[in-house]
Amino acid sequence: MRIGIYEGGFSPPHKGHVAAAKAFMEQMWLDFLYVVPLPLEDTSISASDRLEMCRLAFSDTEGICVSDMALCEGNSWSTTRFLRELSGEDRRLFLLLGTDTMLSLEENPSVDEIFALSYPTYVRREKDAFIDRIIPQKMSTYQTKYGKIVRRIVTETLEISSGEIRSRLQRGEEVTDRLPLTVEKYIADKHLYG
Numbered sequence: 224m225r226i227g228i229y230e231g232g233f234s235p236p237h238k239g240h241v242a243a244a245k246a247f248m249e250q251m252w253l254d255f256l257y258v259v260p261l262p263l264e265d266t267s268i269s270a271s272d273r274l275e276m277c278r279l280a281f282s283d284t285e286g287i288c289v290s291d292m293a294l295c296e297g298n299s300w301s302t303t304r305f306l307r308e309l310s311g312e313d314r315r316l317f318l319l320l321g322t323d324t325m326l327s328l329e330e331n332p333s334v335d336e337i338f339a340l341s342y343p344t345y346v347r348r349e350k351d352a353f354i355d356r357i358i359p360q361k362m363s364t365y366q367t368k369y370g371k372i373v374r375r376i377v378t379e380t381l382e383i384s385s386g387e388i389r390s391r392l393q394r395g396e397e398v399t400d401r402l403p404l405t406v407e408k409y410i411a412d413k414h415l416y417g
Contacts, residue, residue, distance in 0.1 A: 226309055227256040228341070229319040230293065230302060232263050234273055235410060236280035237388055237401050239381040243319065243346040245284055246378040251317045251344060258289045259305075262297050268415055270294040279405040303333040306340040316341040322354060325373060326361055338369035346376040348383065392416035 227247055233240060248256050258281055260273050270291075277289040293300040302318070309316055318341045320328070325345035328334055337343065343365075347354075365373050383401050391398050393416060399407060410416060 224255065224313060225251060225253045225315050225317065227251060227253040227317045227319060228259060228302070228305065228309075229256060230259045230261050231321075232273075232385060233258075233260045233277050233280075234263060234265070234268055234385050235388060235402060235406055235416070236273075236277050237383050237385060237406075238403060239348050239383040241280055241284075241403060242378050242381060243348070243376060244281060244287060246346070246376045247317070247319045247344065248284070248286060250376050251342075251374075253317065254286065256287045258287055259293050260289070260291075261293050262300060272409075272413060272415060276406050276409055279409055280403045282405070303336050303340070306337065310340050318343045319376065320345045322347050322349065322358075326354070326357065328365070328373075335369070338365075338371055342371060342374070344374045344376050346378060347380055350380055350382065389416050 229244055229247060231240065244256060244258060247253065258277055260270070260277050262270070263273075274289065274291050274294060281287045281289055292305070306316055306318070318337065320343055322345055325343065328337070328343065331337065362373055365371065388398055388401050391401075392410065402410070
């Protein structure tokens, strides 16, 4: 069985997140994908609201499970422990990272275990010529040190960020082109990010 893990703040989950999850499932031939909203220091939006927005955003893709595990565990959440719990002889685990996390993976004290337990992948949501130049060197380093290729999940580059969406919502600006309609409606109904 091929299982994916996609962690993030998802405040709010947007079309870029959804596109990345779908491409991750298709390109890594995943049987199952855990979408895991992580605890955030900013508590202006409740964990239950973020969880529900994720459920709405990813509801139309079969095989995705939005998990509340990290939100329930709070600061004690450990991606590595989760990978350990999911691992098994009949399972191959894939971890989806953003570009910044992928490039700084060696700074994670559990980097050896992450590579031992999973196949890290990454998705680009930015266009940056400098990053384009440093990625091949980083990929070569990872392959040499950990014996695994970190694969890129190829999607249309949607330069969307949750922070930018929050700013637009605070200013009362349009966000329809950035959010799934169900998430946009939920935000409007609950008066979030205003």
